[in-house]
Every structure is written in structure tokens, then in C-alpha cells.
Amino acid sequence: MADDCFGHPRLAAIYDPLDPDRSDLDAYLRMAEEFEVHQVLDIGCGTGVFALLLADRGADVVGIDPAQASIDVARAKPGGERVRWMCGDATALPPLQVDLVTMTANVAQAIVDPDTWQKTLRGAYEALRPGGHLFFETRDPAGRAWEEWTRGKSHRVAEFPGFGSVESWVQLIDVSRPLVTFRWTYVFAMDGQVLTSDSTLRFREREEVETDLIAHGYMVQDVRDAPDRPGREFVFLAGRP
Numbered sequence: 390m391a392d393d394c395f396g397h398p399r400l401a402a403i404y405d406p407l408d409p410d411r412s413d414l415d416a417y418l419r420m421a422e423e424f425e426v427h428q429v430l431d432i433g434c435g436t437g438v439f440a441l442l443l444a445d446r447g448a449d450v451v452g453i454d455p456a457q458a459s460i461d462v463a464r465a466k467p468g469g470e471r472v473r474w475m476c477g478d479a480t481a482l483p484p485l486q487v488d489l490v491t492m493t494a495n496v497a498q499a500i501v502d503p504d505t506w507q508k509t510l511r512g513a514y515e516a517l518r519p520g521g522h523l524f525f526e527t528r529d530p531a532g533r534a535w536e537e538w539t540r541g542k543s544h545r546v547a548e549f550p551g552f553g554s555v556e557s558w559v560q561l562i563d564v565s566r567p568l569v570t571f572r573w574t575y576v577f578a579m580d581g582q583v584l585t586s587d588s589t590l591r592f593r594e595r596e597e598v599e600t601d602l603i604a605h606g607y608m609v610q611d612v613r614d615a616p617d618r619p620g621r622e623f624v625f626l627a628g629r630p
């Protein structure tokens with residue numbers, strides 16, 4: 390089941406304008422250019438921002454996400470017909486032989502269930518051609534990102550085309566490491582609708598992720614810093630031998 394912030398049609402529709410700065414994707418684009426990729430699988434593609442950037446550059450892209458409403462937003466965007474969109478996760482993929490698998494914007498953390506995480510790593514591995522790469526990020530638990538997830542630090546009111554003014558904020562619900570649960574609230578001025586969306590993220594240690602990758606047959610080639618969030622993320626580059 391997708392979190393409402395990705396799976397509710399109204400919230401999926403404002404996902405992009407709520408967070409328009411996607412400089413986090415620059416590192417992913419550089420990676421795609423560095424390896425001159427032609428075929429890409431984007432797991433947890435959401436509203437398709439990265440998949441469409443790659444398709445614009447001529448790549449053949451499959452975008453998969455369990456949130457149907459986000460897939461619908463992605464499909465309706467200009468160029469959306471150039472991407473193969475799928476509703477689901479990487480535990481049951483069709484046969485693929487891609488050069489690169491990505492999970493942008495901390496999708497890895499949204500995969501909370503340990504069994505689903507292992508099956509996702511296996512699914513990504515099987516979707517890669519030999520010599521292909523898996524590239525993804527996950528927040529370093531030492532950065533304690535959740536300490537920023539307060540109403541005071543997140544409250545904003547913004548105008549969105551088609552929706553008018555929307556007030557939003559996040560509140561921390563529970564920190565039981567490695568799991569952190571929080572709630573977004575959205576108030577739509579145009580009709581007074583109030584929507585909430587609860588999410589839980591898993592904060593994995595670097596060693597844990599490396600061990601999991603190696604157990605699935607990957608070679609961990611690099612663990613980088615996210616250029617836009619120095620010291621806050623682990624960015625993994627793993628290869629299928």
C-alpha cells in the first residue's frame with residue numbers, strides 16, 4: 390500500500406510543485422552520462438521526474454512505483470508516452486536487461502519491510518545486464534534528519550495551479566530506530582479539505598547496506614556523499630559482475 394502522499398490523487402498532483410528543487414537528481418544524471426546508459430529501470434519512480442529526464446536524453450526507461458496516482462501523474466506529463474510505466478515494485482519485475490537501476494530520493498528508505506528490501510535488491514540485480522549498475526541513496530542515520538521534521542521547520546503555505554493555496558507541515562510521530570514515523574498534513578483552502586499522510590522510513594547503516602548488496606552478488610564500487618547534502622547521505626554505486 391502506497392503512502393497517501395504518493396497514492397492519493399490530490400497529493401500526487403502537488404508532489405512536484407511542493408518540492409520543485411530537484412538538484413538531488415544531478416548526481417544521478419551524471420552517473421547515467423558517465424556510464425553512457427541506454428536502458429534504465431527507475432524503482433520508486435514516483436511522478437516520473439527522473440525517468441522523464443532520462444527519456445528526454447534518449448534512454449529507454451522503465452519506471453515502476455506502487456503508487457498508482459503518482460504513475461498517473463507521470464504518464465500524463467509531456468513525453469510520458471516515451472517511458473514504460475508500471476504500477477508495482479521490484480519484487481515481481483518482467484524480464485529486463487538494463488544498464489542502470491536507480492532509486493532516487495531515498496526510495497530505499499521507503500522500503501521498510503526487510504523481506505521486501507531483500508527482494509528489491511534481488512529484483513534489481515536480475516534486471517541488470519552483467520556489467521550494469523545499481524545507484525541509490527539512503528540517509529546516514531548519524532545525520533538524524535528526523536530532528537528537522539517539525540511543524541516549525543516545515544510549515545508553509547504555497548499556491549499550486551489548479552489547487553489554489555495549500556498549507557502543509559510535517560510532524561514526527563515516533564522514532565524507534567531504525568524506523569522513523571512522521572505525518573504530513575495538507576489543508577486545501579479552496580474547499581477546506583484536510584488530508585494527512587503517515588510514512589515510516591528505515592534508516593540503514595552503511596555497513597548494513599553494503600552487506601546486503603554483497604549478499605546479493607553485487608560489487609560495491611563506491612559509497613559517495615550526495616553533493617547537495619554533504620555528510621547526510623550514503624550514495625551507493627554497486628555493480629553486477
Ligand SMILES: C[S@@+](CC[C@H](N)C(=O)[O-])C[C@H]1O[C@@H](n2cnc3c(N)ncnc32)[C@H](O)[C@@H]1O
Nearest residue numbers: 391395433434435455456478493494496499500
Ligand atoms: C520520496 S518518493 C521518491 C519518488 C521519486 N523517486 C522521486 O525522485 O521523486 C518515494 C517513492 O518510493 C515509492 N515506494 C514505496 N515503497 C516502494 C517499494 N517497495 N518499491 C518501490 N517503490 C516504493 C513511493 O510510492 C514513492 O513514490
